[in-house]
Amino acid sequence: MPTLDDTSLPPTERAARGRAVRARVPRSAHAAFVPDGKRPDPVDIIERQSAARVPELVPVRYGRMLESPFRFYRGAAAVMACDLGAAPHTGLTVQLCGDAHLLNFRLLASPERHLIFDINDFDETLPGPFEWDVKRLATSLVIAGRANSFTPQECAAIVRGSVRAYRERMRAFAGMRTLDIWYARDDASQFGALLAQPLDKNVRRRVSRASAQAYGRTGLQAAGKLTRLVDGVPRIVSDPPLITPLDELSAGAERDELENTLRGLIENYARTLSSERRHLLGRFHVVDLARKVVGVGSVGTRCWIVLLLGRDQEDPLLLQAKEAGESVLAPYADAEPQEDQGRRVVAGQRLMQAASDVFLGWERAVGFDGRQRDFYVRQLRDWKGIARPETMDPEELALFGRLCGASLARAHARSGDPIALAAYLGGGDRFDRAVATFAHAYADQNERDHRALVEAVASGRVTARTDPAA
Known part of the structure; x- marks a missing residue:
């Protein structure tokens, strides 16, 4: 992947380049969000996405998005991408997550078996203006705060703190050596140092509890929950429509062809792994497959869980093969067209994450319907700790927002130019305050868009289905 910004220039010139962008896009300009009469209908955008998805699962997606403005926001990355793409931007390019809401930051296991804090969702990753990710994160904090009945002042303070953490850490990266930036990671045991303040007893207790839960969310635990023995062989437990084994999806020649396609996908994706990881995967063999419903925005994409065994039934490995479509940012970002969407996701994840899953790879497969689809593959669960913002008070959400911002x-510093970014952001809080204003305005818009979906369901324009695991 080419360098996203010109870092071959002397630091003084890179800083001057960053400051010069202020003349074209002042930091205060980031406060603006005023949709005009040409703004597309948000339900139209969501329906266009749904057209390429598994038809019987689309109502589940709408059902999940109906539940709350925050759930809607999680499923409406395409709507926000359209709004961000229509506005002026800095042109300061980084590898974007593309969907940087707060629940896409979580505790993860590194290959060295350390617990780290990082981004975990890269379905929409693409090079683009850095502020798009910052605004998506900031707005999610306001929406989560409103769901907890926080005051507008509390929400604004939470966002300003998160953006300040982003800005101040970028300034720190601007003074670091290139390799030091690349090797930087956010260890769960060092949250106090990352936040530049000691954690009080209650926060330490929550961090400890979250870490313990993450350590327990292993592939072995997932296998125990999702499988059962049938004639002495582990099989994936049926729980339709959330988990549907292959035998329940099709029969006869169609079922055999689908199984061969999926087995071939796993066999061929191994070529995208390094040689030692390919050797490790070769120690396992496939024993069962099932379709799985995941997330909110991803519901309806073709996602498979694959159960493999190593030495015996006590040695399971669960992989997730998830369909990758075009990024929602693609129509708006000035990025090269991506021919292989699975490879796009994996390349973006490896570039942004401090430590990626050892089984992360991609493959293109042709299904029994004759259509070619792109997939990326990773472990289904590996020490993943997920935040629960609904249980947080303002102080706790502020701390979490600062972790996410940092x-x-x-x-972003791994792929973009931290010197130019830091120079643009500056040492004051002008950018922080502007993004907080934007986040409140966009949270208002998100509530209106959520109501539009509620009305579309009530009128019969779209069909929604609730599910117990939502």
């Missing part, structure tokens, strides 16, 4: 800065 982690996002690290991810």
